[in-house]
Amino acid sequence: MSAAAYRLGRTLRPQGGAVEYAGLISLVVLFVVLSFASSAFLSKDNMLDILQANADIGIAACAGTLVIVAGGIDLSIGAIYALAGVLSARLAISTGVDVGILAAIGAGAAVGLLNGLVVTVARVNPLVATLAGAIIVGGAAEVLANQELLTPEAASFVSVGRDSIFGVKDTIWIFAIVALVSGVLLSRARFGREAKVIGANDEVARLSGVAVARVRCLTYVFSGLAAALAGVLAVSQSGQAQSNIGGIPFVISVVAAVAVGGTSLRGGDGAIWRTLVGVLFLGLVNNGLSLLNVDPLYYDVFTGLLILIAVGAESFAQQTAARGWR
């Protein structure tokens, strides 16, 4: 192997070069382009609007990053989002706001635990396990909503998603807190290190004394909890809940955000800052598309293309880097 090939490998390797910051660079470029393209873009209000509009995706994506780093995937978050939204609205109307919010978040954590148990104890492929979970939970949301549009009007319920602290909406603060907690868990705590080892090679993790099942399970619990929180916030913000909110489009946005940031979907490595980059990038793309008057029918096409480009580039770089070492 020549020194030049080695250097090329190092440069292109996702852990050490241009590709590592591809998401961040794209974000900065898009930001600059939009600033010039639209006079409305670069204002404090528009920035806060973008954060507010993407807080639910961001909250679920931060927690979802932990699942993906540990080598799993959670396709049930869209259904959990819907269930939590409907459940909190239903209980806020009938019983009480606090009960509703706590029950919804508790339900999210419980579904996450169930997902985790099916994946670890029953050893079902996470894709299939959480897909079954998604169908069940989505069905539960449908039964609970009973084809109604729920409009909880209690001031204390809708205020959660609408009030501000220091001029910034509560939702954004909660997003920031979830991001901080996830970031600390992933890069500063033992939990995160163990999750990375499991994602890289669960057999090695087991042999070196990591409680693989427990850590995996906890990532799903965290993901379910965060998805429920996101659903409650979204309903609180819009003031209405239906069983068709969230769903697969929500899952795609979340997975796209994680992937676009540069966290490997094969597990083993990743970071919360990457996910934040991914969330903001997708948020800017949607903002840009609406500034360019693109029909919202086509927004999803761009999300799909972005995933293909981002993940394709990452895996291309990995292949090139691998060849460089041989």
Add this chain to the structure above:
Amino acid sequence: MSSEALATVTPTRPIGGRALLGWARDYGIVVALLVLVAIFAVATDTFLTQRNLSNLVEQSAEPGLLACGMTVVIIAGEFDLSVGAILGFAAVVAAFFVNEAGLVAAVLAALAAGVGLGVVNGFIVTRLRIPSFLATLSTAFVIVGAAIYLTDGTDNYRVNDFLSFSQFADGELLAVKYKAWIALAAFVAVWAILRGTRFGRQIFAVGGNPDAARISGVRVRLVTTGAFVLCGALAALAGAISASDTGVAQADGGVGMEFAAVAAVVIGGTSVAGGRGSVWRTLAGVMLLAVVANGFTLLYISPTYDQLVQGTIILAAIVADSWLKRKAAP
């Protein structure tokens, strides 16, 4: 070693215990289906009528075609979550061509669209090496977008001569609509391909162990792409049927059906790890989901509960399968 020698070496296992669990794993789906049929036959007067049974198989045609193609891809060790999108796209293509050039052109154009989209999926998965579930979820969005674009953003496309085009799906043979016969023919054809051709055996080899397959000379990328092409073609056939059946091609009409297809494959007992499975299992899985939905309708249970019940069946099936697999392992 000759088979006789093998027989003397292999210890004869007593019936019961592991053997029984293994049998339950292999044929549990058939037993479950028969039990459900028996329950609904007793619980309702209408289940075992000729009209209802025809309905049952006719309604299973489109989900069946999707699940049949999905089986091939899953045996090859991949997922294709774009089949619902391909269905919608192909329906739009079929509706466009039937208006311009007639029935045969419409069906051929739809199939060509399915093959083309299968090639694209295969290329993205094998060359860009994007995990197939994510790659095909992404292409699904792009395909739906393209289909909407073809309808000039109106989201649907109307068939002009509905009366003659509807013959493709709704003409009857032995009191059962063509669409059910088409789906059945597809199942038989795919069964024959998987069991009787080199391509079929290579699909099992690639899904079971891609490295071993590569070393023994299988062109893994080509075979994987072939699986996506077959799956895309079957989804497109379902799309042509849907356009012919309703007279309106809905650009996003198939979205969501991909998950039911995966569910049917998994319930049947085909392993999502790849390398093992069969289309008859999938046929049983499709029929089981259809029988449950049909039985519930006949029992006047609100369709609101459909999804919840379906999900529970799927979860029970996969957990039981995983449990039986470990218990029955020698």
